[in-house]
Amino acid sequence: MKVTIVVPSLRKTGVTEVIKQLLIRNHEEKNPIDFSLIVLRDDFKANSTIFRSLVSEIHILTGHNLITFDKISEFKKIILKISPQVIHFHGFNAELYIPFVKKNNIIVTAHNMGIGDFKYSYGYFIGLIMSIIQKQNYKYVNKIVGVSKAVTNYYKKLGFKNVKTIENGVEIPKRIIVNKKMLNLKKPVGIYVGNIDARKNTSMLLDVFSKEKDFGTLVVVGDNPKSVKKFNLIKNKYKRRNIIFVGRVSNVYPFLCGANYFISASKNEGLPMAAIEAMGVGLDLILSDIPQHRELKQNENNRIYFFKNDENGLRELLVKYVEKFPCSYGKLKNKESFLKRFTASVMFEKYLKLYYQFN
Known part of the structure; x- marks a missing residue:
């Protein structure tokens, strides 16, 4: 069965x-799906090596502009030429191409x-226009896959009935060597992974840490992909x-693997890949109280703690966590939930079943 995946770029993101x-899981299962890949921008070509080894063919459209007459x-x-049975779109920028192939079987995640x-990311007015365009494009789609129940419910409320949930999944490497930068840090060591921007609410997170001396260490992994200047200003302000x-x-x-807990103050998410990866290595999670974060907690045994999304709420929770550390620190509870729900194998089996509906 042929499935073509369309993605805006090969930049390393959650998507x-x-x-x-x-694709890796499909390869390990001896390729029950014949995947091909279309990349709409030719930036981040260095990341294409792994993808080339996992698909039957890859097409990277020339030019940095997202959409042109030549690209269409x-x-x-x-x-x-490929004649796929299913075209699978990921991300709003990729979805802009849906109207040009609307007679095909189409899935969007x-x-x-x-x-x-x-x-x-774009301001309210442009964001509103984008959401209107997205809603219009989704009318041509056979199946909408929400990466969380919150996302699925959002599109159901917009009137779409062809929506189902398939949660993101990852495979944790078997052998991991802790990065030297993570050694000899004051504990507990918290880690934030992701973009440094307004949606992720990183300024509030950094404000709280910068005002406290007894919270251990915060390691920030990520940048601002839209503005190197803004990232450098923040880095200099809080370093x-x-x-x-x-x-x-x-x-x-x-x-x-060098941290004790993962932290996110995000205002909105699809399903947080970074938090899932942290669960996979057994980290405690300290998260803002939004529905997408709440979905990660399956039972009271999970070491996932939520705070009211303001400075006082975050500070109060961190004070409690640090006071009880290391007694409060547990390596297995979250990993057990991860293995049941968020592995790449679980995700792949659900997509495989969906693809076969079009066979």
């Missing part, structure tokens, strides 16, 4: 990581909640002994 894990023409020709996410910036990394696990 591309989900796609990579899906080339995209349609590629789809005609919705990694966000429309205006709720768009407004943080001090208890906050360490390491930038964007190709492999986050050597950093996660």
Whole structure:
């Protein structure tokens, strides 16, 4: 069975990581799906090596501009040549191409909640226009896959009935060597992984840590992909002994394994891949109280703690956590839940079943 995945870019993000894990698992299962990949921008070509080894063919459209007449023409020709049974779109920028192949079987994986996410990156007005375009494009889609129940419910409330939930999954490496930067830090060591921007609410997180001396160390892994200048300003403002910036990394696990807990103050998510990866290595989670974070907690044994999303709420929870550390620190409870629910194998089996509905 032929499935073509369409993605905006090969930049390392939660979206591309989900796609990579899906392809790796398919390869390990001796390729029940014949995957091909279309990448709409030719930046981050260095990341293409792993993807080339996992698909029957990969097409990277030339040019940094997302959509042009030439790209639309080339995209349609590629789809005609491959003749896939399913075209699987990931991300809003990829979804812009849906109208040009709307007579095909189309699946989209919705990694966000429309205006709720768009407004943080693009402002309310542009975000609203994007959400209107997205809703229109989804009318041509056979199946919308929400990466969390919150995302699924959002699109159901918009009137779509062809929506189901498939949670993101990852495979944790078997052998991980802790990065040297994580050694000899004042404990407990917290780690934040992701973009440094308004949606992720990182300024509030950094404000709390910068004002406290007894919270151990916070390691920040990530950057601001839209503005190097803004990232450098934030890094210079908050860089001090208890906050360490390491930038964007190709492999986050050597950093996660050197931490005691993962922390996120995010205002909105699809399903937080970084938090799932942290669960996979057994870290405690300290999270803002939003529905997508709440979904990660299956039972009271999970070491997942929620705070009211303001400075006082975060400070109060961190005080309680630090006071009880290391007695409060547990390595297995979250990993057990991860293995039952968030592995790449679990995700792959659900997508496989969905693809076969179009066979």
